[in-house]
Amino acid sequence: GQNIDQPTEMTATEGAIVQINCTYQTSGFNGLFWYQQHAGEAPTFLSYNVLDGLEEKGRFSSFLSRSKGYSYLLLKELQMKDSASYLCAVRGSGGYNKLIFGAGTRLAVHP
């Protein structure tokens, strides 16, 4: 079976750092993806990890541990516009680049 778990909601303060965790159990593994989705809008691609370790892209970083089935998205210097849902997705084996998504974490950034 396939299972991707994320916290449902998180809150943080403007200027702070927040870490959103994701654990997964999938049939094979060919990469983990993070997307940002503002309310009522389509998801936009943030980051991609296929090897263990940290990938940094500006204020956003994503970490992967394949042996633990674990990833996190780290957001630094939080801004109000970072209030959104953050979706963790895994590409399993079997081809076709199918992405299986978690339910998402709703992040609220407060002043």
Added chain:
Amino acid sequence: SQTIHQWPATLVQPVGSPLSLECTVEGTSNPNLYWYRQAAGRGLQLLFYSVGIGQISSEVPQNLSASRPQDRQFILSSKKLLLSDSGFYLCAWSVKGRGEAFFGQGTRLTVV
């Protein structure tokens, strides 16, 4: 650059009516294409994916069908809508061999 167009943006349809949502991709050839549905406050559920013209795979049994009549065109259809078909429908594409998918703007469907 590649772009994906999805329409309409919003749709209100009565129960039992047909449905046709269209998605087209520009600036790329032979993409993988996907239809996802997102219920209110929920994650994305993969409905269909296609690796080429006329090749459709269904992920979950349901009241919907998909077709790919041209390389960069993907259509989601239903003959008779149910109330449970309401949701946010998203079309996406990806390059073969790469994982990240890029999404259209979505169609918010309300079945009344």
